Amino acid sequence: MTDLVRVFTDWLHSTDPALFTISLIVAQPIATFVHELGHASVPLAATKEPVAIRIGRLPSLRQTRIGRLQLMLHWYPAYPYGLTVYKGRLNRRTRIMFVLGGPTAHAAFGALLTAIGLSGHLSVLTGVGVVVFCEAFSNLIPFTRHGFRSDGAQLWLVLRGKYSLLMTQDPAARRKL
């Protein structure tokens, strides 16, 4: 037990690039999950209909349901293969909140990691937090890849008043639910 605590403490205070890289890889699926929760929270709060989140590839390793939220989870490849699906209708303002909810939660998660890292002088955590924070905004760049739209591209559609499936496809998500 003491050894485990020491390993954890060493990791927190390390500046080793390899440890940083591993920590960043571990943080990615968590950041993606937080991102999708940010999207899903809007229709969950604004409607009484079901919402689905998919993380990673299909077929999912684990499927579960928490209230109206359906989760389909796979650890590989977990970033940026996140997807939130809501098939009902939302008004324009709520649609904008739905699209922005993901990057907002993602940025908040990065900021939290950075704040904890800075307050504890934990280099790895600070670095991971900064990268996660920046990634949150990268998703707002409008682009379409393999037929799926980034949050920025979704937002552009909604702002132009175009109908959009109320669905956010984070980059490289290759299959629909």
Ligand SMILES: [Zn+2]
């Ligand atoms: Zn998103």
